[in-house]
Amino acid sequence: MAFYCLLVVLQNLMISHCLGLSGETHHKIKVLFVIAHPDDESIFFSPTINYLTANAYNIHILCLSTGNMPCHIFYTKVNACFSCYRSEGRVPLQQLKIVDHPNLQDGFGQVWSHDLLTEIISEEVISHDIHTIMTFDSYGVSGHCNHRDVHRGVVKFLQTNSERNIKAWQLVSLNTFRKYCGPIDIWLSILSAKRHRSKVIIINE
Numbered sequence: 172m173a174f175y176c177l178l179v180v181l182q183n184l185m186i187s188h189c190l191g192l193s194g195e196t197h198h199k200i201k202v203l204f205v206i207a208h209p210d211d212e213s214i215f216f217s218p219t220i221n222y223l224t225a226n227a228y229n230i231h232i233l234c235l236s237t238g239n240m241p242c243h244i245f246y247t248k249v250n251a252c253f254s255c256y257r258s259e260g261r262v263p264l265q266q267l268k269i270v271d272h273p274n275l276q277d278g279f280g281q282v283w284s285h286d287l288l289t290e291i292i293s294e295e296v297i298s299h300d301i302h303t304i305m306t307f308d309s310y311g312v313s314g315h316c317n318h319r320d321v322h323r324g325v326v327k328f329l330q331t332n333s334e335r336n337i338k339a340w341q342l343v344s345l346n347t348f349r350k351y352c353g354p355i356d357i358w359l360s361i362l363s364a365k366r367h368r369s370k371v372i373i374i375n376e
Contacts, residue, residue, distance in 0.1 A: 203232070204219075205304055205321055205324075207236060207318050207321045230262045231266040231268075235283070235321060236272075236277045282316070292304075303339065307319070309341075312342055
């Protein structure tokens with residue numbers, strides 16, 4: 172499992188505060204991961220979740236489909252879904268939400284309404300008083316159309332809720348070489364983060 176990730180700011184976040192809010196302790200900072208499928212949190216966001224939970228951030232996960240395609244079917248089982256985070260107590264069960272909506276079906280070629288996504292994201296942010304959002308970038312890391320729609324839904328939410336001053340980060344999609352070059356990419360990511368103030372690399376011990 173990867174132990175580092177590269178994030179780029181989507182909106183309004185001071186790098187000097189990293190993922191925090193001035194004057195607040197980490198356990199008061201509520202971070203919402205907005206993902207498309209129940210395996211996304213482990214495949215793409217586990218380094219970030221591990222880092223944040225180790226530093227006492229309050230983690231919430233919003234999964235926008237049940238992952239009912241064959242490639243995700245294992246993760247639709249209630250006992251398997253997010254099991255690593257639940258069993259270790261890092262993300263309480265009441266802070267995990269899986270959406271089962273007829274218009275948000277898993278699969279290539281399934282177009283998700285950005286208005287619907289914005290509505291669901293808004294409900295979650297308001298109900299839990301979320302400070303920071305983590306999600307996919309515009310390519311969606313793997314290029315999956317559901318990942319891309321989630322990104323657009325988050326962007327639309329930010330645009331229509333600018334008064335809430337929500338901080339938002341997106342996971343950087345890498346080219347094929349960087350995906351499979353192993354530890355070399357850690358140094359490439361560090362250099363990239365140093366060159367661009369909108370980027371930050373998270374490395375877990």
